[in-house]
Amino acid sequence: MKILLVGSGGREHALAWRLKKSQSCQKLYCAPGNAGIAEQAECVDIQVSEIDKIVEFARDKIIDLVVVGPENPLVDGLADKLRAENIPVFGPSKAAAQLEGSKGFMKDLVKKYNIPTAAYGRFTDLEEAKAFIHVTGAPIVVKTDGLAAGKGVIICNTKQQAEAAAEEMLSGAAFGDAGTEIVIEEFLEGEELSYFALADGKTILPLTSAQDHKRVGDGDTGPNTGGMGAYSPAHIMTEELEQEILDKIIQPTIDGMKAEGCPFTGVLFAGIMVCKGKPILLEHNVRFGDPECQTLMMRMDCDLAHILMMAAQGKLKDVQGHVNWSDDPALCVVMAAKGYPGDYEKNTLIQDIDKANEIEGVYVFHAGTKAGEDGKILSNGGRVLGVTAMGESIAQAQERAYKAVDLINWPEGFCRRDIAWRALKAKDEAA
Ligand code: AMP
Ligand code: GLY
16 A cells, blocks of 8 residues: 555654554655654655645555544545545544534534533633533633644633633634634543544444643643653553443444434544543544554554555454554653743754664654754754653653653753653552
8 A cells, every 4th residue: 555644743653653564555655744754754745734735645646545643634624635536544524523623512412422521511602601600610621612732721720710711712812713612611530541442434443542641740730731741551441441431432422423424434532531430531532642642553563554444444344353452551751842832942953862762662753853964853843752662561661761761862852750650659559
């Protein structure tokens, strides 16, 4: 197969790395890619937002399968345009991408199909929002309906804070059009995990779990980010919990989407709060998580290109059991540019990634990098590297990942030093 991967982050580098190891992948292109992806794929200078150019490239090169990494082009209809040209695509239609593109759509769907989720209301009117906040009480969570690059969720400890958040969003001041409709919901207390499953419109193929670290600082402090690190599988996952997630959340979502006339093809990434042992859905995403994907791709053993093609063609039932997972956990430490998630510098020199890659079980995925002159690697974004390690235990994976981090020479970068702390703390307490 000739495959075109769309995206340029750490998630896409991990996908490129795994796709390139697939027997059925003959040639891999990536639009636009990054300096690391260039080792696995031929990078083409087309941006993720240039939907028509992506379609044109796929047509001209007679691409067999397009794999879409990020959500934005899906929400904007990339998969529909490819399907209209009979080009197989791994990723949902515009209608199905509403699961992530509109929190109100997602909440209404899961409510209709009795999927456990936090109690909520949808609002465009500030006075109605205030009345709901008043009745529900704090803590309470205010969310933009539309995509806001992971920043559109505000957890409010007081009613006043919630009213202010609602006002800022609805006025368009804080998030533009993404916030002129909002969802307000009950605050849930518990431990979070991410769960991933493939879907082909009707059949699911369960993948595995991971746990993300969204706050910028150690001990989960400071502002939210796209994710500063992850490990897989999540320490609270059990066979029983996984079955419950599949039966009560994943399959009913896929069945509901089909019944609504917008069947979902791609990867469904459920953000789940486990409250007193029961899984409750926080959000659906229509793509792999970043940096969760890096840990999944390290643990995965299968012909990924073939599996994604089968998903694109509605044939997942033929490949059940074809995806195997290493029992060894994987852990990813994100190295970001100092200042992230606020302002940061670009074009700073990163050295000695190759030394880090020599450590057993380690692979450094590139997220925001670009090639400079003479083979130099330069930073080109907020989250820049995903230093990922496997180990026989989560402790060993963590030790290897940080050993690799410490070999990388990048004075303008930083990382959290405590990725997987929940898993390690739980192990300590059990011992
Ligand atoms: P979301 O983008 O909906 O996943 O929200 C971002 C983060 O906000 C989640 O990962 C949770 O940590 C937190 N969050 C969202 N909704 C709730 C909720 N109802 N209760 C508690 N925390 C929440
Ligand atoms: N790491 C969280 C996300 O990809 O949304």
